[in-house]
Amino acid sequence: MTWSILIVDDSSLVRSQLRAALEAKGARIVEAENGSEGLWRARENLVDLIVADIHMPVMDGIRMVEELRKLPEYATTPIFILTSDAATTRAEEGKKAGANAWILKPVKTDLLWKAIEKALFGRASSVPSQQAAAPSPSGPGPHK
Amino acid sequence: MSVDKNVLVVDAASGALGFVMEELNELGFRVIWVPTLSAALEFMEARPALSLIIASSAATKVGGLEFLARSRDLAPDTRIIWGASPETPGGPVSTRGASPDSLIPEPFRTDELRAAISDLLAEHFYPKPIQDAVKRAALEVLGNMPGFEVEGGAFLVANQTALSDLSAVIPFSGGVSGHLMVGVTNESARKIYETLLPGVRPLRVDRMEDLVGELCNQILGRINVFFTERSVSIQHGTPIFIRAAGSTLRYPGRQPSFAVTLARGDTRLSLEYYLSHFDREKLEAPVNTRVLKLGEIRYL
Numbered sequence: 216m217t218w219s220i221l222i223v224d225d226s227s228l229v230r231s232q233l234r235a236a237l238e239a240k241g242a243r244i245v246e247a248e249n250g251s252e253g254l255w256r257a258r259e260n261l262v263d264l265i266v267a268d269i270h271m272p273v274m275d276g277i278r279m280v281e282e283l284r285k286l287p288e289y290a291t292t293p294i295f296i297l298t299s300d301a302a303t304t305r306a307e308e309g310k311k312a313g314a315n316a317w318i319l320k321p322v323k324t325d326l327l328w329k330a331i332e333k334a335l336f337g338r339a340s341s342v343p344s345q346q347a348a349a350p351s352p353s354g355p356g357p358h359k
Numbered sequence: 360m361s362v363d364k365n366v367l368v369v370d371a372a373s374g375a376l377g378f379v380m381e382e383l384n385e386l387g388f389r390v391i392w393v394p395t396l397s398a399a400l401e402f403m404e405a406r407p408a409l410s411l412i413i414a415s416s417a418a419t420k421v422g423g424l425e426f427l428a429r430s431r432d433l434a435p436d437t438r439i440i441w442g443a444s445p446e447t448p449g450g451p452v453s454t455r456g457a458s459p460d461s462l463i464p465e466p467f468r469t470d471e472l473r474a475a476i477s478d479l480l481a482e483h484f485y486p487k488p489i490q491d492a493v494k495r496a497a498l499e500v501l502g503n504m505p506g507f508e509v510e511g512g513a514f515l516v517a518n519q520t521a522l523s524d525l526s527a528v529i530p531f532s533g534g535v536s537g538h539l540m541v542g543v544t545n546e547s548a549r550k551i552y553e554t555l556l557p558g559v560r561p562l563r564v565d566r567m568e569d570l571v572g573e574l575c576n577q578i579l580g581r582i583n584v585f586f587t588e589r590s591v592s593i594q595h596g597t598p599i600f601i602r603a604a605g606s607t608l609r610y611p612g613r614q615p616s617f618a619v620t621l622a623r624g625d626t627r628l629s630l631e632y633y634l635s636h637f638d639r640e641k642l643e644a645p646v647n648t649r650v651l652k653l654g655e656i657r658y659l
Contacts, residue, residue: 226573299580301650302587310659317657320577330656
């Protein structure tokens with residue numbers, strides 16, 4: 216089974232790092248470098264999960280999540296925010312927009328993959344204690 | 360910010376401390392020059408709010424021990440740098456236990472004196488908790504590349520700073536304002552890139568620039584945790600990328616930057632953190648706001 220994941224980040228380094236790590240796990244990656252392109256790519260490719268930065272030119276990540284949630288096909292798709300902003304108030308903005316998880320950069324890709332598995336398959340093999348206490352994000356199964 | 364930004368220089372009229380006075384002025388200090396220890400004591404009795412005293416051996420041949428003891432009485436928190444002449448290399452130590460904070464052999468070596476001054480004055484602009492937050496943030500972000508260490512402590516840089524091959528600056532504003540600049544040489548950028556993305560050669564300069572910008576963004580995000588934990592809100596501005604090796608960046612204001620160099624072998628990354636203002640009381644407040652920890656995933 217191949218999951219398709221959209222990575223939206225204005226940093227080519229972050230996109231490349233995530234692509235390398237997630238492709239190694241068997242995921243198919245679609246990239247976008249800002250929220251506007253992210254919307255376009257999401258419409259063009261029906262993806263299973265989205266990982267998005269917040270601070271991006273053209274359209275920021277929060278606005279992109281809001282717009283995605285208006286699309287029926289993305290009403291319940293897991294969306295992870297990957298950001299350097301640790302403020303819980305900002306995370307609340309993400310929640311209001313419709314994001315499912317807030318993850319800090321720099322991210323350990325193994326940890327991210329476990330969260331992706333948990334969201335898409337509901338069977339992360341081992342969950343760190345701080346995550347274990349958190350509720351599981353709701354989301355659909357994989358499209359494929 | 361500290362208000363006692365006064366530095367007293369005790370030196371003979373033809374002394375060696377002229378360059379120091381100019382540099383301190385650039386850093387935003389008010390520099391007061393006196394030619395003798397007795398004049399220095401007179402000044403201190405009138406206005407003891409001093410950050411630092413720098414005394415050259417040319418002006419301290421007579422009465423050094425008494426001056427040290429008396430200055431410790433008048434201004435116990437004021438740091439003292441003392442020039443040690445070849446005749447008294449051990450410097451003065453008074454019978455009352457007063458001794459200088461830093462003893463530097465004369466003739467002064469510019470880098471040594473500059474480092475001592477910077478070290479003793481950094482706290483006035485950047486309280487230790489902020490200094491620690493900057494260093495910790497950088498090491499956290501570089502944690503994926505084990506082996507980086509802070510090289511040679513930290514130091515102050517006047518508001519005109521030399522640029523590296525590749526630099527990224529991110530301004531921030533809100534409860535505190537300023538900017539963070541990260542600079543690297545092309546060679547260091549290439550090595551860091553290849554460590555983060557093994558097997559991928561960063562042939563294009565914009566890829567390496569993007570690396571520097573992302574490191575700057577992540578380090579600033581980690582520094583901001585210190586403020587966020589104290590309910591100080593900060594917004595990042597848009598990153599600015601500069602390719603201008605050998606050039607300088609000048610910014611308004613007379614506050615110095617707090618600079619740290621991180622090194623792993625011959626790979627170096629320089630950081631300059633600039634705060635234009637902050638409320639010292641807020642910084643001393645206990646942590647009162649929970650923030651996400653690195654590696655923590657918050658489900659919403």
